[in-house]
Amino acid sequence: MNYQAIKSIYFFEMARFFRTLTQSFISPVISTSLYFVVFGTAIGSRIEEVEGVGYGAFIVPGLIMLSVMTQATSNASFGIYFPKFIGTIYELLSAPVNFLEITLGYVGAAATKAMFIGLVILATSFLFVDITIAHPVAMLAFLTLTCLSFSLLGFIIGIWAGNFEQLQLIPLLIITPLVFLGGSFYSVSMLPPIWQTITMFNPVVYLISGFRWSFFGTADVPIALSLFAIALFTAACVAVIAWIFKTGWRIRQ
Secondary structure: OOHHHHHHHHHHHHHHHHHOHHHHHHHHHHHHHHHHHHHHHHHOOOOOEEOOEEHHHHOHHHHHHHHHHHHHHHHHHHHHHHHHHHOOHHHHHHOOOOHHHHHHHHHHHHHHHHHHHHHHHHHHHOOOOOOOOOOHHHHHHHHHHHHHHHHHHHHHHHHHOOOHHHHHHHHHHHHHHHHHOOOOOOOHHHOOHHHHHHHOOOOHHHHHHHHHHHHHOOOOOOHHHHHHHHHHHHHHHHHHHHHHHHHOOOOOO
């Protein structure tokens, strides 16, 4: 394992993040505040509690997941796409590093950025509502796994994308709608039976449910199923990345 290569890629990507640190932190804080104003005030005045939890607190895990999933995907996709765009990807491929080391560098940096943003949003939420995290270790574990898995997905998108517009295509048109329809701002049990069944086909439901359980001890699906879903998703992304580097698909073309 070439740890020097992993460290070089990782710190190069993190340096780019810290150059825009103000925008990186202020943007999620403002967005979170707006969500609390709109959802917490307007809707929260009509829905006092969901499953015994105040509505303002109930939406916190969903807000964190919404930002973490989109940020992890966007950061990882741009991180690998930009070297393709300017042609420096070939220097990386000719260096004595394998696909695992390249992936660890880019995905590790993207996951770290998303983790920072998730923790900033969590800290911001304390300004609006009182939150008690029932299982803090499980919360950090779910947050870390989500950051890693969606960074892997973003890495795949960055290799697949042929232009900058395609980098935003999947996060905007697929991931964001799935998060909104995955129980971010409501409990699946509040839906009519037919829509509860349909919602279970949304993979994001299992991630948000497990993450919310770590806060409040309640979940829409069993925790074991949530862990299985995120492990399966992560393994699938790793398998796809291994196939991409083995075949050179969208990298050497």
